[in-house]
C-alpha cells in the first residue's frame with residue numbers, strides 16, 4: 001500500500017468530523033477559531049524502546065501518543081481542537097498493526113474532541129517514531145509554569161508513581177503484587193488520563209501548573225526554575241494508589257521510583273492558601289482527587305521534607321532520556 005492509500009484507508013476516517021481537514025487530501029488544514037480564543041500548540045514525539053515498548057498493543061501506543069500531548073494542553077488550561085500526526089513507520093509495518101493503531105487514535109479523537117487534521121507518513125529502517133502536534137483553544141487565561149508565589153500550596157492530582165511502577169511490571173518486576181494490582185499499574189503506564197477538565201477549572205485559581213511527565217520532583221523543579229522559587233514536598237502527603245502503596249510497603253526503596261519516575265500525566269500546580277475552598281470545588285466538579293503535598297518558598301530547587309521517615313534515598317531527580 002502506498003502512502004496515499006494508507007492515509008485514505010487508515011487516517012482519513014479520523015478527519016471526517018472536521019471539514020477543515022479537507023479529508024486529508026490537501027497540503028494543509030484550515031481551521032476556524034471562535035472569536036476571542038487563542039491557539040495553544042504542543043508537540044511531543046514517542047520513540048519505540050524509549051517512550052513505549054515496541055510490542056505494546058498498537059491501540060495503546062496510539063492512545064498514549066494522543067494523551068501525552070493532550071496532557072500538555074491540560075497543563076495550560078486549554079481545550080483540544082485538533083491534532084496532526086507524523087508517523088515514521090518501520091518498513092514492513094503490517095496493515096493489522098496500522099488498523100489497530102488507527103482505531104486507538106480514532107477512539108481518543110472522539111473521546112477528547114480532537115480530530116486528526118493533517119500530518120505525514122514515512123518509512124524508516126529505524127525504530128517506530130510517532131510525533132503528534134496538539135492544537136488547543138483557550139478562551140480566557142492560560143496556566144504556565146512561571147506564576148508560582150512564595151507561600152503557595154503545592155498540589156498534585158490523582159495518584160503518583162503508578163506509571164513508573166507499571167513499567168517495572170512490564171519489565172518483569174513487582175512479582176509480589178497480585179494480578180489486578182499489576183494490571184492497574186500497567187494500564188496507568190500505557191494509557192494515561194489527560195486532566196483536561198481539571199486544567200480548565202484551574203485557570204484563574206492556580207498560579208502555576210505543569211503536567212507530570214518527567215517525574216514529580218523533576219517537574220516541580222521546572223515550576224521552581226520558571227517561578228524563581230523553591231518547593232518543599234512532604235513525601236507522606238504524595239497520593240498513592242492502593243497498588244503503589246502495596247508495592248512500597250513491600251519495598252520502601254520504590255518510593256524514590258515513585259517520586260522520580262515519569263509518565264503519570266497528572267497535574268502538579270501551586271495556588272494560594274486562600275484558594276483551598278475553590279480547589280475543593282474544582283476537584284469535586286471534575287471528579288479528580290487533589291492532594292496538597294507541599295509549599296513554595298524563596299530559594300531554588302525541590303526538597304523532600306520527610307524523606308528520612310521513609311528511609312528514602314532520592315537516587316535521581318527525574319526521568320531523563322538524554
Ligand SMILES: [Mg+2]
Pocket residue numbers: 071072075210211213
Ligand atoms: Mg508537559
